[in-house]
Amino acid sequence: MTTTQGSGAVSPTAPMEGEILIDARGVSKRFASYHRRATSLKERMVRREQSEGDVFWALRDVDLQVRRGETVGLTGPNGSGKSTLLKVLSGILRPNDGTVEVRGRVASLLELGAGFDGELTGRENVYLNSALLGVPREETDRLFEAIVDFSELGPFIDYPVKHYSSGMYVRLGFAVAVHVDPDILIVDEVLAVGDAAFQRKCLARIEDFQRQGKTILFVSHAAGQIESLCTRAVLLDHGRVLFDGPPRQTIKRLNKLLGVDGVATIDGELARIIDFAVVDPSTGAPLEEFVVGARATVSCQVEVLRQPSAKAKFSLHVNAPGQPDAVAHVTPRFHTVPAAELPVGTHALSWQIEEWPDMPGDFSLGLGIFVDDTLMAAARIDGLRISGGSVRCIPGEVRLDDGEAVRETAPENLT
Amino acid sequence: MGVTRPSGTQSRLRTELIGQLIRKDLKVKYQGSTLGFLWSLANPLLILVVYTFVFAVVFKSAVPYFGLFLMSGMLIWNFFTMGVSGATTSILANAGLVKKVPFAHESLPLASIGFAGVQVALQYIVLVVALFVVGMPPLRPELLLIIPALIVVLAATIGLGLFTAASTVRLRDTQHLVEVALFAWMWMTPIIYPATLVHTQVNNHVIEWLYYLNPMAGPVIAMQRALYGVVRYPDNQAARDSGQVGQLLLPSADNLYYVQALGMSAITAAIFLAAGIWLFRRRSADFAEEL
Numbered sequence: 001m002t003t004t005q006g007s008g009a010v011s012p013t014a015p016m017e018g019e020i021l022i023d024a025r026g027v028s029k030r031f032a033s034y035h036r037r038a039t040s041l042k043e044r045m046v047r048r049e050q051s052e053g054d055v056f057w058a059l060r061d062v063d064l065q066v067r068r069g070e071t072v073g074l075t076g077p078n079g080s081g082k083s084t085l086l087k088v089l090s091g092i093l094r095p096n097d098g099t100v101e102v103r104g105r106v107a108s109l110l111e112l113g114a115g116f117d118g119e120l121t122g123r124e125n126v127y128l129n130s131a132l133l134g135v136p137r138e139e140t141d142r143l144f145e146a147i148v149d150f151s152e153l154g155p156f157i158d159y160p161v162k163h164y165s166s167g168m169y170v171r172l173g174f175a176v177a178v179h180v181d182p183d184i185l186i187v188d189e190v191l192a193v194g195d196a197a198f199q200r201k202c203l204a205r206i207e208d209f210q211r212q213g214k215t216i217l218f219v220s221h222a223a224g225q226i227e228s229l230c231t232r233a234v235l236l237d238h239g240r241v242l243f244d245g246p247p248r249q250t251i252k253r254l255n256k257l258l259g260v261d262g263v264a265t266i267d268g269e270l271a272r273i274i275d276f277a278v279v280d281p282s283t284g285a286p287l288e289e290f291v292v293g294a295r296a297t298v299s300c301q302v303e304v305l306r307q308p309s310a311k312a313k314f315s316l317h318v319n320a321p322g323q324p325d326a327v328a329h330v331t332p333r334f335h336t337v338p339a340a341e342l343p344v345g346t347h348a349l350s351w352q353i354e355e356w357p358d359m360p361g362d363f364s365l366g367l368g369i370f371v372d373d374t375l376m377a378a379a380r381i382d383g384l385r386i387s388g389g390s391v392r393c394i395p396g397e398v399r400l401d402d403g404e405a406v407r408e409t410a411p412e413n414l415t
Numbered sequence: 416m417g418v419t420r421p422s423g424t425q426s427r428l429r430t431e432l433i434g435q436l437i438r439k440d441l442k443v444k445y446q447g448s449t450l451g452f453l454w455s456l457a458n459p460l461l462i463l464v465v466y467t468f469v470f471a472v473v474f475k476s477a478v479p480y481f482g483l484f485l486m487s488g489m490l491i492w493n494f495f496t497m498g499v500s501g502a503t504t505s506i507l508a509n510a511g512l513v514k515k516v517p518f519a520h521e522s523l524p525l526a527s528i529g530f531a532g533v534q535v536a537l538q539y540i541v542l543v544v545a546l547f548v549v550g551m552p553p554l555r556p557e558l559l560l561i562i563p564a565l566i567v568v569l570a571a572t573i574g575l576g577l578f579t580a581a582s583t584v585r586l587r588d589t590q591h592l593v594e595v596a597l598f599a600w601m602w603m604t605p606i607i608y609p610a611t612l613v614h615t616q617v618n619n620h621v622i623e624w625l626y627y628l629n630p631m632a633g634p635v636i637a638m639q640r641a642l643y644g645v646v647r648y649p650d651n652q653a654a655r656d657s658g659q660v661g662q663l664l665l666p667s668a669d670n671l672y673y674v675q676a677l678g679m680s681a682i683t684a685a686i687f688l689a690a691g692i693w694l695f696r697r698r699s700a701d702f703a704e705e706l
Contacts, residue, residue, distance in 0.1 A: 031704070087703070091517040094700040106517070114515035119443045131435040132518045134428050 018068035019103075021184055021215050022089055026098035029059040029084055029239075058084040059095070060239040066184075071206070071216040073226035073247060075254050076236035082219045083188055085236065086110060089217070090186050104183030104215070107133050112190050113169040118162030122153055122172055125161055129176045143179045150205075151175035152198070166193050178205050185209060187218040203229065223251045223362075255383045265379040270308055274346070275301040276367055276379040281352065292358050292389035298330070298351040300367060300379070304342045308371040311339040315368040316351055318384075320361070328357060360389045429519050436526030437533060452537060458493075459538040462486060463545060477654040478609065478664060479645055480549055486542045487643040488606040488635040491564070494535040495572050495631055496597045501527030502576030503593045506584050510706040520699040524580040528572055542642065551644065557670055560641040563677050564634040567684045571630035574687030577695040584698065584705050604631045609639075610666045624679055630687060633680030637673045640665055 032055050059081045066072050074082050087093040088100060090108040115132050116125045126147055130140040148157050151171040161169065170193045177185065191202050206229060209216055220226050226233050226247050233250035235243040235257070243253045265273045278287045281297045290296065298316060315337060317326035330351055331337070365381045398406040445451040467482035478484050502524035506513060509523050583589040605613065610632070614623050627633045640646075646668045647661055648654040666672060 092514065092703045094704075108517060111515045115512055117439055117443070119446055120439060124439070124442065128435045128439055131428075131432040132512070132516050134432075134518075136428065137431055 018070070020065050021068050021103050022064065022066035022217065023101040024062060024064045024085075024089060024095075024098065025100075027059055027062040027064075027085075027088060027095045027100060028057065028097035029081075029088055029093060029095050030055045030057045032056075057239050059088065061098070062236075062239070062241055064089075064234065064241070064244070066215055066217060068183075068215055069210075069213045070232060071210055071218075071230045073230035073233040073250070074217065074219045074236065075221060075226060075233060075250065076242075077254075077258060080236040081239040082236055083110070084239075086186055086188055086217070086219060102184065105134065105181070106184045106186060107177040107180055107182035108186035108188075109173055109177045109190055110186070110188045112166055112193060113161070113164075113173060116161050116169065116173070119160055121160055122148075122151075122157040122164070125172065126157075126176055129173070130180055133176070133180050133182070135180045139180075147172075147175045147179045150179065150201070167195060167198070170194050171198055174202055178202075178209070182214070184215045184217065187216070189219045189221065191220075192222075223254070226251060252383070264382070266375070266377060268376045270306050270371065271302055271304045271312075271342070271369060271377040273300060273302050273367070273369075273377050273379040275299070276381065278365065278381065278384075290356050290384060290386045292360060292386060293355045295355060296353040298353065298365070298367075300349045301346060302342075302349065302369060302377065303346045304344050307344055308342055308376065310372050312342040312376065313337045313339045313370045314349065315366075315370065317366050317368075318363045319366055319380075320363055326366070327359070327363070356386050358389045358392065360386050429522055432518065432522045433526045433529055436522060437529045440526065440530045441533065455534045455537040456541050459486060459490065459541040462489060463541070475653045475656075477648050477651065477657050477659050479649055479651060480551070480643075483542070483545055483549065483551070484609070484639065484643045484645070485607060486545070487639045487641075488604070490535055490538050490542060491568055491634055491638045492601060492604060492606050492631060493538065494531050495568055496601070497531035497534065498528040498572040499576050499579060499597065500590075500593060501531055502572075503579040503583050503590050506580050506702055507587075507590075507706070514703045514706055520702055521577065521695060524576045524695075525573070528576055531572075546642065555641075555644060557641045557644060557673075560637040560670065560673050560677075563674065563681075564637040564641070567630060567677055567681045568634045570681070570688045571634075571684035574684065574689070574691035577691030578687070581691075581695040581698040584702050600629075600631070603629060604635055605639075606635055609664050610636050611663050614666060624675075627676040627679035628683050630680045630684040633673070633676040633678070636666055637677055640670070640673050 062081075062085060064072075064085070074085065076082055084093065086108065087110065088095050089102065090106055090110070091100075091102070092110075115129050117128065120128065123144075126144065127137070127140055130143075131137070135143075148154075151157070151168075151174075153168060153172060156164070156168065161172070164172070170190050174187075174191070174194075177187070185206075191199055194202065203225070206216060206218075210229075216229075218229075230247045232245065233247040234241055235250045235253050237257060242257070243250050265276065267273070277299055278290075279285060279297050279299060280287050281295050284297075287296055316330040318328040318330075319325075320327050330353060363384045363386060365384050366378065367380070368378045369376045400406060441452075445454070448454060463482040463486060466485045467480075470476040470478070470481040470485075505523040505527040506520065512518070513520060513523075579589055579593050583593075601607075610626075613626060617623065617626075643665075646663065646665050648659040648664050650660050654660045666676070
């Protein structure tokens with residue numbers, strides 16, 4: 001490496017002061033639409049000029065600086081330019097405008113099995129791949145065992161990779177990329193392919209990397225991953241950087257952009273929900289932060305189109321992402337469902353929440369209106385984050401082998 | 416941009432990559448065939464047998480051991496033509512790699528040329544064995560001509576290969592044009608006929624030397640001088656019939672003549688090399704996008 005660490009005082013725990021390893025300034029990238037590109041001599045003769053109207057800007061005036069030791073997450077809706085940016089930063093695509101400077105050895109994993117040849121065995125591909133990454137042969141010899149171990153391919157390493165499953169592909173690809181000791185690791189959204197155990201292993205390896213002060217740039221849609229791994233996250237949309245800052249704020253903006261933080265409603269034939277919001281009980285302003293123990297008011301306007309045959313029942317519940325069953329119901333008393341006659345017309349309903357329960361995390365708030373156990377209308381607010389709270393205690397005890405209970409120590413000895 | 420390393424390490428790494436790519440091509444080519452690389456020997460053996468039959472038996476050529484004369488020039492031509500056509504499609508054939516992995520793109524055409532080199536080296540084994548069998552002593556001072564001949568051929572092959580490789584990415588017609596051009600080019604090169612025939616036909620010194628601006632003409636006659644080595648028609652029936660006994664078969668008995676011919680070819684080869692490197696450098700950053 002020709003570049004050196006800026007000063008001896010730079011601490012690895014203060015990445016903001018680290019040396020800039022990736023420096024992209026004013027980067028723009030445009031693509032001509034495919035059918036308009038002349039690829040034969042005849043076409044070139046016939047159509048000398050491409051009309052400017054056929055270009056598509058995949059990146060527009062992107063600035064991105066990544067310092068040594070940072071882990072930067074890149075996120076954004078599909079087609080926002082994330083992969084193009086990774087390709088420009090790893091030197092595969094040349095920007096039409098702007099400059100890109102990258103210092104250090106880069107290992108990029110942009111696509112499943114990129115750089116693999118199906119006819120070759122896993123072993124041969126490891127050597128080909130590390131040669132592509134610029135690793136001398138003797139170094140690959142030295143790393144080979146570790147790579148195979150990490151990939152968990154075992155005897156399959158001597159099979160042609162065309163017989164591999166996509167999980168095996170990504171395991172081998174990732175194993176090579178992380179073992180060649182890059183200064184900068186660039187990973188597109190390929191990790192999602194592996195099974196949970198392998199993903200955990202990859203994440204553990206990425207954490208190792210972070211401890212070694214390496215620089216990581218990765219694309220992910222997984223909010224949890226970005227928040228737990230990244231020191232910073234960048235939100236791209238339509239080729240522009242919309243936001244660059246703390247992961248949590250980036251995710252918030254992403255959710256807003258994707259419209260998943262808003263209100264989703266399902267209207268039935270009998271009724272529809274016009275408005276659904278959580279507001280501050282004292283000011284009436286929409287609430288964005290929910291703190292354990294705080295009060296809130298949930299308000300709703302429902303328009304009834306036809307007189308229901310029975311009393312309508314209201315259900316307000318909290319759901320965890322990806323789980324069908326509610327984790328909590330908002331009720332005046334346990335196990336009772338509020339019900340009321342709902343004549344045709346518009347009605348305003350509101351719930352007073354006395355205190356958010358001590359369960360920090362990301363949830364959604366759902367509202368259902370039922371008549372005779374049939375759903376009349378429903379609405380959902382996503383991206384509801386309950387923060388604060390404490391670690392809960394579960395009653396239990398630790399015992400040593402001989403059956404003696406392990407006693408607690410005085411609190412001052414704990415640290 | 417990218418990795419900054421001492422240039423020595425850089426070029427060694429590129430050599431390793433080229434080595435890996437050649438190994439890959441060889442492996443893929445012979446995958447599943449029991450005879451493996453022996454197939455590479457089939458082509459020169461066939462040339463030897465078929466051409467000997469056609470020219471020595473059917474046409475009764477006055478050139479002794481016509482098959483060996485032919486192979487002396489043909490094998491170096493094989494290297495050129497295989498190298499150039501392999502390089503021409505090398506970027507297209509590895510589109511997946513170019514689009515997803517950052518690396519020095521010139522490794523691809525260079526590996527195709529190296530692959531051609533390995534194949535042709537195997538073919539030369541056939542020629543050397545055949546030369547021994549007919550009792551032509553292969554160890555003569557003219558063998559030294561092989562070194563400059565190979566340098567010129569390498570420069571021409573790499574230069575043209577880089578040029579066509581870069582050009583094919585944008586203009587797919589190039590690959591078809593190259594095929595046709597190589598075929599015509601072979602007949603413009605004194606491989607199947609002795610160069611002397613050209614000189615006796617034109618009988619003009621300027622044109623004789625311009626003929627060697629063909630970057631393959633110089634190397635081909637040099638290889639013929641070095642390996643085949645029969646400078647004059649011997650006293651055989653066919654030569655007597657055509658009154659050629661004792662006349663020049665190869666263009667000159669003087670080794671300097673071949674060095675000069677190589678010099679002429681080297682001029683064009685150097686231009687090819689410069690043009691190839693220039694175009695490839697200019698285009699390679701856009702390959703990923705244009706594939």
